[in-house]
Amino acid sequence: MDAVDKLGMTAAIEQAKNSYAEGGIPIGSALVYHGSAGEEPRLIATGHNERIQKASATLHGEISALENAGRLKPDVYRKSTIFTTLSPCSMCTGAILLYRIPRVVIGENVNFLGGEDLLRSHGVEVIVLGSEECKSLMAKFIREKPEEWNEDIGEETVA
Amino acid sequence: MDAVDKLGMTAAIEQAKNSYAEGGIPIGSALVYHGSAGEEPRLIATGHNERIQKASATLHGEISALENAGRLKPDVYRKSTIFTTLSPCSMCTGAILLYRIPRVVIGENVNFLGGEDLLRSHGVEVIVLGSEECKSLMAKFIREKPEEWNEDIGEETVA
Numbered sequence A, B: 001m002d003a004v005d006k007l008g009m010t011a012a013i014e015q016a017k018n019s020y021a022e023g024g025i026p027i028g029s030a031l032v033y034h035g036s037a038g039e040e041p042r043l044i045a046t047g048h049n050e051r052i053q054k055a056s057a058t059l060h061g062e063i064s065a066l067e068n069a070g071r072l073k074p075d076v077y078r079k080s081t082i083f084t085t086l087s088p089c090s091m092c093t094g095a096i097l098l099y100r101i102p103r104v105v106i107g108e109n110v111n112f113l114g115g116e117d118l119l120r121s122h123g124v125e126v127i128v129l130g131s132e133e134c135k136s137l138m139a140k141f142i143r144e145k146p147e148e149w150n151e152d153i154g155e156e157t158v159a
């Protein structure tokens, strides 16, 4: 893993763990400016899912990181990578496309498979790490709070 | 226009005007629960673009309305219509798909054309009203603050 990916994924996983510790959905994200070749990478912002903590319907990990980043000039996104511990849902996928973020690094896509194909069809580079740490944390949460998880992805819970 | 659409579009346009009055991007949205046939429609929440007001990169009109609605059970979205004064960008399109909102009513799509085809390809009913009021308010804003508008849709402003 290169320096950009280590910086971003470490921050995203830390956010996921923090969210879990708060009783929330353990999905974390980070936005890293990687600039042009040779530039030092810079962590712009991090975030985690806030459904439970803030009764939020839109602050998924990725949206939260983008929101915490504040207003950025369009060219900043175009030289950045977004990291997320779990495959991005259609809303977060759409946010990545809106800002034309060229690169997405995903911890795992076993517990949920989002808009990876749509991203690729728009020329976005998508990397799935297959992280065991991400998989087991998310699987634990889904076992513990299936209804909250289903609500987060718009699925009805079948009793 | 039926009762649901009148309720929703009136609220969305009011939000757009409020945002303009605050110096913000004049895009408004509303989420209306239309229930099953014969049920009284209910305005769940409204919102407007908050880029300028809250230095927000994610609170577009539709995201703002969904956020203001708070946590809802998945089946509520499935019996609701979302109204927006302007065609939804890819992020807002993705949010509509995430929550499987079955119906989207759009004020206009001349100043910006978003993910209408993607919505339709997922079976979402999309209605474009072609509102002159929505068109002229948005056009006025774009003339006055082109850079802010471009930033909102991730476009670089060419001097």
Ligand SMILES: [Ca+2]
Residues within 6 Å of the ligand: A018, A019, A022, A053
């Ligand atoms: Ca927190």
Ligand SMILES: [Ca+2]
Residues within 6 Å of the ligand: B018, B019, B022, B053
């Ligand atoms: Ca306001």
Ligand SMILES: [Zn+2]
Residues within 6 Å of the ligand: A060, A061, A062, A088, A089, A090, A091, A092, A093
């Ligand atoms: Zn998401």
Ligand SMILES: [Zn+2]
Residues within 6 Å of the ligand: B060, B061, B062, B088, B089, B090, B091, B092, B093
């Ligand atoms: Zn939008």
